Amino acid sequence: MGNSRLTTRILMAMDDLITESSTRKNITSRFQDLHKSILRKHYNAADVEIDYHRQRIKMDVVLNDHEYDPKTINMIVSTMPVNLCYKNLGSFLKTCLTEDVSTLAFYATLLKQYTNEDVALLAL
Template identity: 45%
Template sequence: MEKAKLKGRILNDLENLISRTCAKGKMTKRVQHIHSSIIKNHYNATDVCIDYHRKRVVMEILIDDSNYDPKTINVSMPTFNANFIFNSLCEFLKNCLDQDHKSLAYYAGLLSYYKNEQERMVLA
């Protein structure tokens, strides 16, 4: 029961964060990092570029990451270029949210990062 509550809380907090960051007029580097991190996690992408004005997301998606070795430099990973158009960035990002355990752990870290960055901004 507590796991379900925690899962719901993480997803709810992340959806609220997405709504807040999409509502702002100016996209800071921190906000862009959060948005691209969500997309990278969902699509298994290596490089994400969000064009906020033209409402496009361009990314390199890994086709097969079975050859990935974190101990070596991976220069020849098979990828393909994808170009998505969105009407609402907020809805696009919310649709990218996955509910598996690995993604939930990633989102918890992302929320912690955002909270720590926000606290540093207030203290500075």
């Protein structure tokens, strides 16, 4: 039961962070990195570019997970170029949020990095 509560709090905090980071007129490079991190994780993308003016996202999605290791330089990785359009960046990023355990741990890391909140405090 506590785990479900923690999941809800992490997702709510991520929702708030996405809202805060995507509603500013001048999105800082720090928030651009946040947006790219969320998209990389959700789409398993090796490279992500966001054109905030044209409302487009270009990324190279990894086709085979076994070929890609983010900790090393990958010379040969099968990717597929993807070009997406969005109307509202915040809404689009919120659709990328998922509840699996590894992704929640990733979100906890992002929350600590971008809000200076410890996830242990969210559980209280």
